Amino acid sequence: MTAKKKTPLERDLLVKMYKEMCLFRRFEERVGLAYTKQKFSGFCHLHIGQEALAVGVQSALRETDYMLSGYRSHTQAIGKGILPEAVMAELFGKVDGCCRGKGGSMHMFSKEHRFLGGHGIVGAQAPLATGIGFAIRYRNEDDVCICYLGDAATNQGQFFEAMNMAATWDLPVLFIVENNRYGMGTDIRRTTSVDSLWKRALAFDMEHSDVDGMNVLTVYDHVKPVVQQMRKLHKPYFLEALTYRYRGHSVSDPGTYRTKEEVEDYQKNRDPIMQLERYLVENKLASEAECKAWDNEAKDKVKAAEDFADRSPNPSVDELWEHVLVP
Amino acid sequence: MTAKKKTPLERDLLVKMYKEMCLFRRFEERVGLAYTKQKFSGFCHLHIGQEALAVGVQSALRETDYMLSGYRSHTQAIGKGILPEAVMAELFGKVDGCCRGKGGSMHMFSKEHRFLGGHGIVGAQAPLATGIGFAIRYRNEDDVCICYLGDAATNQGQFFEAMNMAATWDLPVLFIVENNRYGMGTDIRRTTSVDSLWKRALAFDMEHSDVDGMNVLTVYDHVKPVVQQMRKLHKPYFLEALTYRYRGHSVSDPGTYRTKEEVEDYQKNRDPIMQLERYLVENKLASEAECKAWDNEAKDKVKAAEDFADRSPNPSVDELWEHVLVP
C-alpha cells in the first residue's frame, strides 16, 4: 500500500479515520434499513463504498472550510460536523433534523458547520461553490470550498461555466469528482468521450490530478498538500477520485446494469475500511480486536442516532408557512 | 504567404474568392450605411474584417452541407447561397426577405440553402448544430454541419454540452470559433483562463486546431482536408480561427475598449482582401485593374440588392398571425 511509505501518520489520526469510516458505513446501512422499514420515503442515495474519500478529504480540512455536495451527502454532512442524530432526524422528516424536516434526504444544511447542502440538481452546486470561493476572496480569507460532484455531473453546462469562472478569477474551490463510474444506471464512458474526467480541467488550464478514492491514506496524502497550496495561492483545483458505490443509485435501483463480479471485486479487494484495517494491523498500530470494538462503537452511535430520530417529533404542520422569505 | 507554396489553386477559385470577399465587405458597408440612414432599426452586427473565414470555409463545402451561426451572419448566409437581395430585404423587414421580414438582422434562414440561422442566444446554436449532425448520421449521409460561434460563446454551458455529445456520438459537426478577441466590449482573455480557445476541445478529446482566419487561402487549405475527413469518419472537429472585426460589436458600439492602433494594424497589415489581392498580383493571376473591376462589380451587386430591398413591400400586418404553429 503506497501510502505506507509516504507518511507515517500518527496513530490517533489513523484511528479517527477508521472510526469515521465505520460510522459512515454503519450509518448508511441503517439508513437503508430504515427506508425499507418505511421510516421515511422519497429518494435515498447511499454512499456505501465511497467512505475513504469523504474521510480522507475531511481530514485534510479545517473547521472554517466550506463544503457543498449533491444528494449523496448524508455522511459528508456528518463528516463536516453535523451530528448523526440531526442527519437521521432530517431523513425521517423530524423537527430535530438539521433542516427541521424541511430539506430531506437530498438537502442537508448546516450554517454552523459550513455545510452548504445537499443539492438535488446535478451539477448546480458547482456555480454555488464558485460563489463561496468568490466570497472567500472578496473578504481576503484563506479558507477553501470543497465542491463534491458525481462523474455524470461533469456533463452539465453549469459545471463548465463554474470551472471557467473559478479558473479565470482564481477562486479557491476544490472540485472533487467522485467517479463511481455510473450516473444512475449509465456507465460514464457511454455519456462522455474522454477516458479520464480530469481532462475536463484542460479546457481551463486548471490544476488537476486523479487519486485512488478507495484508499483513505492515499486520499489524505494527496489532498492535504493541495488544500495547503490553495490557502496560499487561492487557485481552484480539480480532483478526479476513482471510487465505487456498492449499492444501487438509490434504494429503489436493482442495479442490473453492472455485474455482480464487478461489485464484489471492489467489496472483496478494494474496500476502504478493509484496506485501512489491514494497514493498522500490519503496522501494529491496532489489533483486529480493537478494530472490531471501534466498529461496534460506530454501530452503537448509529443506533443511538436512529433512536433519537425515532423519538424526535414531527415539526408542526403550520411550520410549512415559515422560511419562505425572511423579513 | 504560406498558402502559396501549399496549393496552386486554380485561378477561377481564387478569383471567385476575391469577388466573394469584396461582395461581403461592400455588402456590410452598405448595411451599416442603411442603418445610419434608418432604413432599418434594432441591432446590426457587421462582419467586416472577418471575410476570409466565411469565404475560405464556404469554398471547402458542398451545397448539401448545413450551416448555423450567430447573429453576425449576414454574409455567411449569402455565402451559403441566399441572394444578397433576400438578406438585405430581411434586414429592412420586407416581404421579400429570406424570412419574410419576420426574422430580422439576427435571424437569417433558408431551408433551400440549408442555412439554419441566424441565432441570437449566444452559444445556443451549438446544440442545434449537434442535432443536425445527429440527423445526418441518423440517415447515414455524409454531409457536415458548420457551426460558427463567437469567442465569447465558448464560455456558455450549452456549448460544452454540445461538444461533449458531438464527441461522444461521433457527429459530423465542425465547430468554428471566430475568435475576433472580443465578446462585445470584453477582451476574451478577461473572461476565460486559457490563452487559446482550441483548448476547449481537450476536455472532450476532440480533434482540433487553430488557423489564421485573416487569410482566405490559409483557411481554405486548412478546412478542405478537415471537411473531407469528416465526410469519411463523421467525427466532430473544433477549429479556432483567429480573426478580427473592424467595426464595433454592433453599429451602436463606439469601441472605446480597444486602441485605434490595434484596429489599424489589422486593416493595414492583415486585411483579408488586401492579402488575396497581393497574392493574385504577385503571382500574375490578376492585375490590380482587374481586382478593382471585380470590386466595382461587387459594389454594383450590393447597390442592386439595396434597391431591391427598398422596392420590396412590407409584409401585410396580418401576416403576424402566420407561422406560429403549422397545421
Added chain:
Amino acid sequence: MAILTFREALGQAMAEEMERDPNVFLMGEEVGLYNGAYKVSKGLLDRFGPKRVWDSPISEAGFAGLGVGAAMVGTRPIIEFMTWNFGIQALDQIVNHAAKMLYMSGGQFNVPIVFRGPNGAAHMLGAQHSQAYEPMITNIPGLKVVTCSTPYDGKGLLKAAIRDNNPVLFLESEMMYGLKGEVPEEEYIIPLGVGDIKREGKDVTIIAWNKVIHKVLEAADALAKEGISVEVLDPRTLQPLDEDLIFASVRKTHRVIIVEEAWSFGSVGAQIADRIQKECFDELDAPVARVCNEFVPMPYNEAQEERVLPSLDRIVAAAKAALYL
C-alpha cells in the same frame, strides 16, 4: 379492452409511433439500457435498437437543443426529461428555439418534437424535485402543452403529440405511472386541444387535470352523497385550451372550481378563471374559486407536504362555498 398501467400505455404509444415512422426516436437520461428511471421506455431499446433509443448525458439544454436541431431537418424526436424539474435547464432551447423557430424563419422550419416527463410533486422528494411547471410553460406561443390523467388519455394524447408537427410539451406524473386503466387493443388517437368531461353533473363544475383529478373525482363522490351533482372537466390540453367545452359547462352549472397541484399565481387556473369571468360574466352565480398548492416551496416532511397539496377537504369545501352551503 386490456388493463394497462400508465407507464405501459405511454410506452405503447411511443413503441407504436416508432414502429409507424422511422424518423421517430427517443432520447433522454437512462431511457435505454436502464429502461427509464420510471420504466416508461421499458423494452424500447431491445425492440428498436441503439439507433432509435439514446441514453443521453446529463445535459438537458444540450440534448433538448439537439432534438430541436434534429427536428428542423426531418427527424421527429421524443425527448424525455427525467422530470420537468430538470427540464428547465433546457428552457432556453424550448422557449427561444423550439417555440420561435417557425416564426423567426418566416414559416420555413417547423419543429416536430415532443418533450415529455413527469411534472409536479411525487412524495417526499423535497423542494427541488416537486415543482409543477405548467404555469410557466403555457405562456409561450408556438408550443402546445398536454397533460393526461388516465392510461387511456395518456396513450391517445401522446400518439397525437408525436404526430403533431409542432413542439409539444407533455406532462406526466410519477405517482400515476403505476395507475391501471382500460386501453383498447385497436389504435386510437386523441386530438390535441380537446378536453373531456370525466363526470357529468349539473350543480358545479370542477376543472382539473393530471394526477389531482383523481382527488377531484373522490370529492365528487363525497359531494354526490350530499346531493350535490359535480361535473368534472379535464381540459387535457392546456395550451391551447378547449374554451368551448369549459364555457359550455359553466353555462350549465353556473359555478366553477379550478383545482391545480401547482402554485396559484398566474397559473393555468388563473387564466381559466379570467377567461370565464370575461366570457361568462352574467352566467356566474358565484365567483370562480380555486384550490391550489399553498404558495410555499415543497417541504419534505410528509404531513406538511400533504397539507400543501389540494386535499379532499379543501376541494369539497370550495364546492360547497360556491353553492353558498
Added chain:
Amino acid sequence: MAILTFREALGQAMAEEMERDPNVFLMGEEVGLYNGAYKVSKGLLDRFGPKRVWDSPISEAGFAGLGVGAAMVGTRPIIEFMTWNFGIQALDQIVNHAAKMLYMSGGQFNVPIVFRGPNGAAHMLGAQHSQAYEPMITNIPGLKVVTCSTPYDGKGLLKAAIRDNNPVLFLESEMMYGLKGEVPEEEYIIPLGVGDIKREGKDVTIIAWNKVIHKVLEAADALAKEGISVEVLDPRTLQPLDEDLIFASVRKTHRVIIVEEAWSFGSVGAQIADRIQKECFDELDAPVARVCNEFVPMPYNEAQEERVLPSLDRIVAAAKAALYL
C-alpha cells in the same frame, strides 16, 4: 429635484448602496470596462474598482449561481442580466436555488441577491430578444418580483431591492433607459410590495406597469377629453402584489382594464383578474378586461411589432367597452 434619466437613476441606486454597504457588488456581462451594454452601470468600475464591479463571461447560469452562493455567506450581489431573454439561461439557479434555499435549509440560508435587467420588447429585435418574462417568474414562492415605470420609482425600488434580504428579480426596460424624470437629491426608499396610483380617476381603473404605463397615461388623457375619468394604478411590485390598493380602486371605479406588454396566458394580468373577480365579485359592473401582446412570437417587421404590442387604440377601446360605450 434633479432631472435624471432612468439609467442614471438606477445607476445612482447601485452606487449609493455600494457606498453604504461594502458587501454589495455588481456582476454581469459588460457592466465594468464597457460601462454596461445600456450604460446603467456607467462609472461604477471607475468609482468602486474591480473588486466591486465584475465583468462576467457569457455564463448566465454560472454567474447567477455564483451570486447565489456568494449571497449564502454574507455578500449582497447585484447580478445584471444584459436582458431577461438571457436570464432564463439561469432559471434553474433562480427557481431551484435562490428561491428554495431558505426553505430547504429550514431557515438557515437566506439569499440576499438582486437579479436585474431589461425585460420585454425594445424595438425590432426579433423573437429571441423581445420576450416579457414576468408571467413566468412571478409564479415562484421565495422570490420577489419588482418593476418600475419612472426614474423616481426605479431608484427607490432598486435601493429597497438591494437592501432586501431575499432574492429580488428586478425588471427594467431598454426603451425607458433614456426617459427623464425628477429624482430627489436626498435619499429615499420605496418599500417593496406597495403599489402607486399614477393618476386618480373614478370611472375606470387601468392597471399597468413598466414601459406600457406611459401609453396608458396617454390613453387616460385621450379619454379625459371625452369626459371619462381613468384611474391608473401601477402595482410596481408584482410578487407580492399590493392587492389592497387594487381592490380599493376597483371598489371605487367598479371597472378594470389590465394592460400588459406580455403574453396573456396565465400572466400577471390573469392573476390580477382572477383575484378581482374573486374578491370584488359584486363590485364589478363589467368583466375585468385585458389588453396584452398578441399571442405570437415577436415579429421583426416594424408595423407587425407595433401591432403586436398594446396600442393606444386598443387601450382606449377596452376602457370604453368596460363602460359599455
